Amino acid sequence: MSLYERTLQCGARFIGYNGPEVHKNVALAIAIPRGAVHDPPEIKGAHHFLEHLLFKSHTDNERVALARSIERKGGSLNADTSYFQTKVYVNVNPKYVGEGISFLTLLAGKPPEFTSYAFGIERKVVYEEQGLYHDDPECVINEASQAALYARPFGGNVLGSHVSLSRMSTTNLLEIWQQGYLPKNFVICAVGPVEMRALSDNFERALERNILNGRGKELSPTPPIKKRQPRDYILIRDNLEQCHLGFAMHAPIANTRESFAFSFLDNFLTGGFFSELYQEIREKRGLTYGISSLYCWGRDYGDYTIELGTNPKNAAEVIDLIRAGFASAEQMDSREFAENRRMILGRIENEEETNLDLALELLEREEDGLGSGSYFRRKERIAQVTLDEVRAVAKLNGHCVVAISPKHIRGFKK
Helix, strand or coil, X not given: CCEEEEECCCCCEEEEECCCCCCCCEEEEEEECCCHHHCCHHHCCHHHHHHHHCCCCCCCXXXXXXXXXXXXXXXXXXXXXXXXXXXXXXXXXXXXXXXXXXXXXXXXXXXXXXXXXXXXXXXXXXXXXXXXXXXXXXXXXHHHHHHHHECCCCCCCCCCCHHHHHXXXXXXXXXXXXXXXXXXXXXXXEECCCCHHHHHHHHHHHHHHHXXXXXXXXXXXXXXXXXXXXXXXXXXXXXXXXXXXXXXXXXXXXXXXXXXXXXXXXXXXXXXXXXXXXXXXXXXXXXXXXXXXEEEECCCCEEEEEEEEECHHHHXXXXXXHHHHHHHHHCCCHHHHHHHHHHXXXXXXXXXXXXXXXXXXXXXXXXXXXXXXHHHHHHHHHHHCCHHHHHHHCXXXXXXXXXXXXXXCCCCCC
């Protein structure tokens, strides 16, 4: 394992990986430990909006020139905001790593353009993004599942609302930037075929040159995650053909024996053509086109959602079949257990993650307190799981169903 870690003089954490399986490009990323759960209540979506504004600059010629140069040389640049992190990142040819470092440190280290013009344009962009998410059943189900399992601010909308966006001002966004965008808060990750000690030195010099934020306050603590009793939720929408279902529950927190046992359960239920639910719901009865699942976890939380679309008249039957799938998992035998272990280990072996995918995964593991090295110990942890542990996590100790449907579903309260 070619994992390199150090703390830079400014306090930033650096993680680099250049193992033999990396691709020929270099992915560079900076994570700031601020996200949607840290938004002030009256301006939900503030950290996401600030992320958008990082790219708005009509006066910073160096920032614009670097961004244009990276794209014209075949690279890419982007950012995203989650509940706990904001990440900015680039993908570049190794020859242009210097430009990528300069761009990222400028992006994270200098305040964005807080002008009425930038605000106006980017508000319109986020309004369009909100509309996109509103029309995507998968996004709505994911958000509704989180809201059904947790108290706010966790489980809320990362993007905010029309109302909260209208309340944002230069003053409150600058305060958010000054608090979070300090070098000592950064976690930097690089993945690619380059020498990581020299690369981290280059980041250190660039941070010293480009960081202008010297005022920052101490970070406010992350709000505690509060579970709630799972509750069913249905949203009636016209002009839909299908009922989009999410079968959601609390699940083991990250990097525990239970979480790795839960990966066996997930694979048994939804892991491919011959999985339990695929066979029972699609192949034997033709009640859906596809089935997917999402297991989200961190140091303080874990939740799991099975998602599919079906004709509203079949929704109640599908829900019963999902419950039956968990009952079958409780009775998993040693042959099925061994088969699932082989499948999971085989998928790890066959992963084709891009360098950028890996960089973002390592940053998330750092944020979750797992350490980036935990990513490379997954096979060892999978090998330690026992059949009894899988049977134990298969017990349904509370769940809910969230749905977007063109009509009411039997057994639901609106």
